[in-house]
Amino acid sequence: MEEFLAPYAAHSDEGPGRRCEETAHASRSQFQRDRDRIIHSTAFRRLEYKTQVFLNHEGDLFRTRLTHSLEVAQIGRSMARNLRLNEDLVEAVALAHDLGHTPFGHVGQDVLNECMQPHGGFEHNLQSLRVVDHLEEQYGAFDGLNLMFATREGILKHCSVSNARELGDVGQRFLDKTQPSLEAQLTNLADEIAYNSHDIDDGLRSGLITIEQLDEVAFFGRLWREVQATFPGLTGRRAIYETLRRLITALADDLIATSQQRIADAAPRSIDDVRNGPPLIRFSDPMRADATELKRFLRANLYRHYKVNRMRLKASRMVRELYAAFAADAQLLPPDYREPSGDATKQARRIADYIAGMTDRYAIREHSRLYSLEEL
Numbered sequence: 429m430e431e432f433l434a435p436y437a438a439h440s441d442e443g444p445g446r447r448c449e450e451t452a453h454a455s456r457s458q459f460q461r462d463r464d465r466i467i468h469s470t471a472f473r474r475l476e477y478k479t480q481v482f483l484n485h486e487g488d489l490f491r492t493r494l495t496h497s498l499e500v501a502q503i504g505r506s507m508a509r510n511l512r513l514n515e516d517l518v519e520a521v522a523l524a525h526d527l528g529h530t531p532f533g534h535v536g537q538d539v540l541n542e543c544m545q546p547h548g549g550f551e552h553n554l555q556s557l558r559v560v561d562h563l564e565e566q567y568g569a570f571d572g573l574n575l576m577f578a579t580r581e582g583i584l585k586h587c588s589v590s591n592a593r594e595l596g597d598v599g600q601r602f603l604d605k606t607q608p609s610l611e612a613q614l615t616n617l618a619d620e621i622a623y624n625s626h627d628i629d630d631g632l633r634s635g636l637i638t639i640e641q642l643d644e645v646a647f648f649g650r651l652w653r654e655v656q657a658t659f660p661g662l663t664g665r666r667a668i669y670e671t672l673r674r675l676i677t678a679l680a681d682d683l684i685a686t687s688q689q690r691i692a693d694a695a696p697r698s699i700d701d702v703r704n705g706p707p708l709i710r711f712s713d714p715m716r717a718d719a720t721e722l723k724r725f726l727r728a729n730l731y732r733h734y735k736v737n738r739m740r741l742k743a744s745r746m747v748r749e750l751y752a753a754f755a756a757d758a759q760l761l762p763p764d765y766r767e768p769s770g771d772a773t774k775q776a777r778r779i780a781d782y783i784a785g786m787t788d789r790y791a792i793r794e795h796s797r798l799y800s801l802e803e804l
């Protein structure tokens with residue numbers, strides 16, 4: 429099944445494999461199995477109701493973490509195929525990369541991290557790994573999904589040194605300062621391509637940013653004018669989609685060509701060579717500069733828009749108050765989340781698991797069940 433892969437791609441039969449040994453499946457590769465396990469997980473279904481930038485209930489057409497993850501998988505797979513990398517691994521990592529995200533986007537993680545400071549903090553990447561390693565309850569033989577090492581490595585994009593020390597094999601690269609597989613490197617950048625383009629679309633749809641503003645961003649402006657020249661008079665959604673399609677294609681094509689060249693220059697013969705070399709999946713310098721300008725624009729004008737700031741204020745208050753209530757009295761938690769030993773740090777981690785697992789609307793309901801006199 430993996431005969432078309434380049435020698436430097438991740439192969440199922442190389443590396444540490446699964447933590448709990450399992451017999452190979454006759455009709456699916458190991459990474460296809462991982463992907464299937466992720467799709468059938470509870471945490472994956474919750475992504476549908478978790479915020480990407482806009483709260484889930486703000487509109488039916490905005491991206492959620494679920495549609496974002498699907499877009500990352502699509503972009504990642506098509507780039508992987510061009511580079512003869514393992515598409516199945518890319519797909520598995522893409523679908524799992526946001527499983528540990530809290531409700532309400534990044535603000536939820538920031539607040540939970542603050543609350544958890546005395547107990548080791550909270551990182552969403554680490555939580556994604558915790559979901560697939562421990563929290564999913566699907567199998568009789570083990571906790572979690574028992575995924576392949578390469579999938580777990582790809583999920584853990586970043587990690588503090590102190591957390592890396594606790595993690596064993598999958599944390600080791602942060603201590604050794606080595607690279608993950610090319611599939612992991614690629615999925616990371618597929619994530620960036622996906623959110624840069626879909627956040628423009630959602631930002632325009634919401635009216636928080638305008639075409640006139642975006643026209644000032646060199647990269648977008650160039651493509652927008654190309655669309656106007658090809659289809660004179662084209663306006664509205666079609667003009668936006670024409671531009672965004674070109675934007676995704678420009679980023680993906682640049683990444684493929686640049687990475688192909690870097691791989692040819694470094695000539696890795698195996699995944700071990702990849703791990704011990706420099707990062708090989710990259711944008712060209714001019715494209716990196718264009719993408720950075722675009723990210724800066726989105727940060728200043730969309731992620732820090734005053735209306736988004738107001739949403740963030742409410743969300744942070746809600747997460748802080750949820751944590752405070754449970755930390756003050758563990759008896760308010762559902763029984764599954766109470767730590768029987770009474771150990772304060774373990775209890776705090778279970779509270780973080782409970783809150784991080786909530787969808788936006790579940791968190792809002794749970795908050796009002798705890799704090800509103802109208803709600804029972």
Ligand code: MG
Pocket residue numbers: 496525526619
């Ligand atoms: Mg993402």
